[in-house]
Amino acid sequence: MDWDKLRIFHAVADAGSLTHAGDTLHLSQSAISRQIRSLEDSLDTTLFHRHARGLILTEQGELLFEATRSMNKRLEATAARIRDSEDEVYGEIRVTTTTGFGTLWLAPRLPTLYDRYPDLKIDLMLEERVLDLAMREADVAIRMKEPSQADLIRRRLMNIRMRLYASAEYVAERGIPETLEDLSEHRLICQNANAAQVQAGGVLVQHLLTYDIRSTLTVNNYYGVLQAVRSNLGIGVLPDYLTEDFPQLIRVFPEVESAEVPVFLAYPEELRHSKRVAVFRDFVTEEIIAYRKRQASENLLAAREA
CATH class of the missing domain: 3.40.190.10 (Periplasmic binding protein-like II)
Structure with missing residues (x-):
């Protein structure tokens, strides 16, 4: 399958029109239309329903768009990992955790991380559903149980009740x-x-x-x-x-x-050398250690007062 045609298809499907896709790709509407027709001919299917208000994906088009969207995410993540260096940390890191932990514990502490790495882009995905790290639905997960996937690097952060x-x-x-x-x-x-x-x-x-x-x-x-x-x-x-x-x-x-509920941080083995993942992992670990120390001090003080 022609990668260039897939790239053009993805842009059209994402934009919903040939005109908007042309502006993004710097191609004429007629050139894009020819590439889409050629892709449809090679697949022997119709990818778009065409009408006056724009383009709507057919069922087959939806399937192909889901594949190109996944490919695009992986390519973007790969490009960001390639750009990682020892001295610079930038690019996007996608973090998933529960709504409660993300809004009430993690988000209020993120200013410290941004102060250190102002070019970092964090996509914080808060939901109870467990996203598939192996399929790159997220880069890092903080979960309230030990991950079951075998090919993940995991670190136990703390226990909560x-x-x-x-x-x-x-x-x-x-x-x-x-x-x-x-x-x-x-x-x-x-x-x-x-x-x-x-x-x-x-x-x-x-x-x-x-x-x-x-x-x-x-x-x-x-x-x-x-x-x-x-x-x-x-x-x-x-x-x-x-x-x-x-x-x-x-x-x-x-x-x-x-x-007790164990809290784990996990990420795919393939991101072991990612600087973005490393700085996020180390930041969360530092915050957890500081939190534990404060808890221990408070418990000791309470025991003495009792």
């Missing part, structure tokens, strides 16, 4: 429940037990729901749970890494928590 928290204002107005049975007088804010989330969090929520809780608010990520707790709506199930950045949260039921 899900615990119960309320705002100071809520506690001042409604008080702290003394037993789990007292939760019936409060609203529980959590992720839906059947939603995509870490298993330990789901198990804790299912346990809490065995009590006669009359009012609940379920949200599909921890960012939403946190905002509801800060709005004094009730008692929320939240990861313990939030307590450093949100010290106004008050822990409810200190003896109640989920099992």
Whole structure:
């Protein structure tokens, strides 16, 4: 298959018109049209439905566009890796993690990384779905469980637990429940037990729901749970890494928590020598080490005061 024709097809499919693709490729509309017709002839299929408002991909065109889009991403990533050098760090790095961890822990710390490497471009993809690193859906993943793929480099960052928290204002107005049975007088804010989330969090929520809780608010990520707790709506199930950045949260039921949840950073073996991946990995590791040290100091201080 002719690579040049595929490049032109991709530009047309991406732009949705011959005119816009021509502006990008610096080719005439007639030249692009000839290349598309030639590609369609070689494949013995129609790739576009043509109408007055532009071009729409046929089913076969959608399949080819999906392939060229994947090829284009891999080529861009390869070009960026080739440009990596010992002295310069620039280009795009695609990072995937959960909505909660990405918005509440990672994003607030990124200014430090950008101060060091102002030419770095980070594409932060926040979703509960596990993206396929081997298929280059992302370059680096921070996941709440150990990755199962064999060809990944992985590093365990820390362990977290899900615990119960309320705002100071809520506690001042409604008080702290003394037993789990007292939760019936409060609203529980959590992720839906059947939603995509870490298993330990789901198990804790299912346990809490065995009590006669009359009012609940379920949200599909921890960012939403946190905002509801800060709005004094009730008692929320939240990861313990939030307590450093949100010290106004008050822990409810200190003896109640989920099992430990391991947090892993992973990336494909083929990116082992990427400078962009290395600086991101080292940055996150430094932040985690500093976080652990602060946690240890706070725990020691609390033990002495007790």
